[in-house]
Amino acid sequence: MEEILKRLDDLKISYELVEHEPVYNMEEMDALGGEIFEGAAICKNLFLRDQKGKRHFLITMKEEKQANLADIAKACLTSKLSFASEERLKKYLNLIPGAVTPLGVINDETRTVEVILDKDLFKEEKIGVHPGVNTATVIITPNDLEKYIRENGNKLKISVL
Secondary structure: OOOHHHHHHHHOOOEEEOOOOOOOOOOHHHHHHHHOOOOOOOEEEEEEEEEEOOOOEEEEEEEOOOOOOHHHHHHOOOOOEEEHHHHHHHHOOOOOOOOOHHHHHHHOOOOEEEEEEEHHHHHHHOEEEEEOOOOEEEOOOOOHHHHHHHOOOOOOOOOOO
């Protein structure tokens, strides 16, 4: 978490850090109560791989959206997608399940992971993503999240999902 927050500071990206109980899924996140996030749209993140396991994708969308893997595969211009293993998540982003975040690209030294941000995120004033741990949420603007990812050098696509 500290490395992610330092990178946000280095990029002069303003954010709010909200610490909370550990959460492992969106239901547990909802149980915290939306008021602690001050109106920010909370994001869900999916770490996916293509059928051959050669390409990896980090998908970020608003929590209430349904993830249609076939539509996401079309947006990624790739074959059938499936969820990547815990081992791949650790290898490529140095994250654990329950703490998946687009801010985790900081750990992707080879810039292998391709990031897809849902276009609907940009309709929100602020969004919430984990800072690499599931005991806190970073509140940030969608444009600043885009800047963070671009500055890291990962491929980034903004798409309707």
